[in-house]
Amino acid sequence: MATDTLRRYQDPEYTGTNRCVPCTLVNSAIGILLSGGIGAAGAIWATTAVGVAGAGVVLLLSAVSIYFKGYLVPGTPALTKRYFPPWLLELFGKEPAGAAAGVAKSAADPAVREETEEPAEIDLETYLVEAGALEPCRGGEDLCLTDPFQAEWNEAIERIRDADVGRERLPALLDTTAEEVTVEEHGSAFRARVDGQYVGTWESRGAFVADIAAAEVLGEWLDDWESVPVTHRGQLLNGLRLFLTTCPSCGGALAFGTDTVESCCTTHEVAAVSCEDCETRVFESDPVG
Template sequence: MGETGGVLTRFKNPEYTGENRCLPCTIVNGLIAAVVSVAVGAALSTSSSVTTGTAIGGGVFLVSVAAIYFRGYLVPGTPELTKRYFPPWLLSLFGKGPAAGTTYDSDLDPEVALQEVGALEPCPEGDDLCLTETFRADWNDEIDRIKAEDVSRERLLDLLDIDEGTVEFEEFGDAFQASVNERVVGKWESEAAFLADLGAANVLADRYRNWEQLPVYEQSQLLNGIRLFIDTCPECGGIPEFGTDTVESCCSTHQVAAVSCTDCDARLFESQPI
């Protein structure tokens, strides 16, 4: 049995099966398989016998299901078709669209709040905002200390006042997210982004009045807001650069605004352009 399973596994396409399986593709191909099987069975029932038509139609369906299971799709090119023709709102129902996620109502304005605690200030030239020198120094010191102590992810959860036992981490390549009771409370594009947030959380906990009383999603808003302004990569010390990138999943392709360090290819911030 084990040997048979190993042989069958070799026929699997890992790009579109297992954790990478595209649910919309599977559903669409499953419907196609059902329609084709019924059509074949009906046609043969008319020209031959009902028993023969039903048997062959059922056989077509089983072969089709096997193809979907092992290859991820029945009709060649289905993943590309879902990217091109499925609207974002439909993909988001399956957690595949760029708009997938949980949205919270909040009156918090991160830029205003971060200026009030001395983390941001108007740039000397231009209308943009920049890190204050004191916050930059404190932030970098915290990141250096965290790296030296090899602090784990659980430390950030402590600062966000989240019970470790209720947290579930999901990995997506270099990126990962934390969920509490199936509600996403934090997303990090890389370990470098996580280090940036952990250092910023330590500094903001000292500067922001009643930090501990803030809802987790508002704390996350502030951490995401300040990370956009980071000017030194926590992982390799390189200079982050702002640009746009195309993010591609099994079912969708969309543009994002991104802050990345080209020295070590660490993604520090990612957001859909408005």
């Protein structure tokens, strides 16, 4: 209970699941060195007792600052983003840009699961065209949703949204059990882990609703949907969200553009599809450029 009370005063931008491990370690080392210097100076200029007391106070204040703010030295997050190379961030458990979506994320394919043997590659566009979900757009070379699939998908989205279907559907989407799934919150986005591996990231509840609805429709349209490897299912559902024309959360218009995604340790540009009315993000790419 006391711990929960203290967490209320933490800066959520740089603590909790958003805590930057490199920042924490670097600032902890600085705090230890600073307290050691104060202790040595106190012992030289006064007494050993004064030095020990001074070192203890500095160490305590450093720990409090790092616990509540996420760092000790002002500007540490900005310095980390600028000077820490990607390989060093990976050593501390920070995914390369694009492996952790929404979170300050960016996109990992939803419903992707590490498997012992990687299934053969799948041509997503060809598969969805053959499934009847996509077809060439009228008067153009791009692909669009077919009218029948779009109609059924929109109906399923509306039904699932109105029924307030939640993450109890996540295990079925990931082809696993509820006990094996761990969910991490990142603002309006969330991601799931199974057996310690990140298996899915959704930019918003609307994106999750769209995936659940698309999986239902594809399950009705395709006899072999249940046999499609989870990795491929995730890629198919993720790719389909690019073709949405209305927001799965509020029904508003969707717009395609670029955005800057920022976390404690990295900043990068992504391509994104978001709602102009309710600002719900339904798709976010890997870093561009």
